[in-house]
Amino acid sequence: MTVGRLLDRLEQTGRLAEDTAVVLMLGAMIALAALQIILRNVFDTGLIWADQLLRIMVLWVALLGAVAASRDDKHIRIDILGRLLPPKAKQVTDLVLHLFTATVAAVAAWFALALVLGERQYGGTLLADMPAWIFQAILPIGFTLIAYRYLVFFFRDAYKLATGKTQS
């Protein structure tokens, strides 16, 4: 019970962190892009690093958005055959799809991590002397969170299928 409650707390904190991150990132993006326009048009100047930072923020917001889409299982999909299946068979195929998604995302996360570690060793810099690997770190983080979400879906649905229950 206490372990369960701890996991619950952890899950809730994680959700809050995910939501806060995506909201702050979008907010900062709007603010920085607007500031840059005002500086350019009113004061005829601009922050030299802002355009590059904005492009990196797009990558971050994209992956944070993809993590959010994973939590709601709202990714773009075709799903022609899936909806034709009887409910029981659909439960089984969903199980396969969740595991497949988690595996592919985990592989992507693993090699993204390799890229980031390589960049760290190489010591590349961006935006006036910031280590470049920090900006790339969202790639392994994002794909890991996506893999985690689908792994959770897999275990949840496997439990449902095994027990025939609808509540986990």
Place this chain on the structure above:
Amino acid sequence: MILIGLALILLALFGAPLFVIVSASALIGFYHADIPLMAFANEFYRIADMPILLAIPLFTFAGYLLSESEAPGRLVRLTRALFGWVPGGLAIIALMACAMFTAFTGASGVTIIALGALLYPALAEAGYDEKFNLGLITSAGSLGLLFAPSLPLILYGVVAEISIDQLFIAGVLPGMLMLVLLGGWSVWSNRSIRVPLGSFSWSEAGAALWESIWEIPLPFVVLGGIYSGYFAVSEAAAVTALYVLIVEVLIRREVSLQRLPSVMRESMVLVGGIMVILGASLASTNVMIDAQIPQKLVGFVEQYVSSPLTFQLLLLLFLLVLGAILDIFSALVLVVPLILPVAAQYGMHPMHLGIVFLATMQLGYLTPPIGLNLFISSYRFEKPITQVYLSTIPFFLILLISVLIITFLPALSLVFLGE
């Protein structure tokens, strides 16, 4: 290799997220070509090398925020006050309001939810047939696709690496054509129904204008700014996002500060869903180019198709099928890199190809089995999907005629480009 391909297609058809299918095929492709799999992450990271992509989250957020506010109601009232006196007025109002709203919100289905709920009962009240209303709203839900600053237009510019400002110009006449044909049909098919003509009232027009005073500058700033070259597209997006945020949250307070974070998150769910497919497709396109698949495709098509006319007919057929099974965003990032070189071989201008591509994919919103608008309408108006589908058939045919005209009359897309 073929077996793996078939397995991936099967997984996609059973409903695996598309970005997973694309990622898997890219990873497998790199593995087969003995390229370190880190290349996948490297290609994905190229999202951070495309300045124009900034426009996508910003416009999407602005669109979501607008649809959460009471701006849709004001837009309907304003178009009604200004054009309600035209015969068939309300149907035309519905078409215009939907087109304008879709251009700003990016054809993600929010038009039907935000505007349909207002227009559908209004049309019924004015005496239009239920079947007509259902078909009209369902098909109008993706009508503004060819008008700036719609998301699919921007995405096509990104993938095809052509000027988005020019694409915005190329879309104007083809978009108008669809509006005019649908409007004309709406008037003609309702000629027997005596819908009482609204009369033009200066006081109502004035009141509606006053009510929308904060939103009216928006299209002028965005479109005027982009078309005059004063703003880059991503700058216009930033201005729009900030302006809508200030107006709807701080001035009008129609979206509360407490509600704002969830609107932001929801809009980024869509953005994340599109961008993760785009990132994965950068890698998969790279694999295909390494394997010289575009060249092989050009060679293959050339073998069987000799005239540009046959090519364009086959292209249309292909795009119609594609639109029926793939959503517009995935189709853009996955298929455009493949058909661009083929189309160029037959002398098709990339701008023209883009407009044809989007116009045809727009029909996909109305075709089963995955037509997004059908599902949203069915859900929103609580009608069986087959009834929604049947109601859209005349509109589908008119849009198909527009697509044929747009395809075989390239001048419609290219005339203002000075080519």
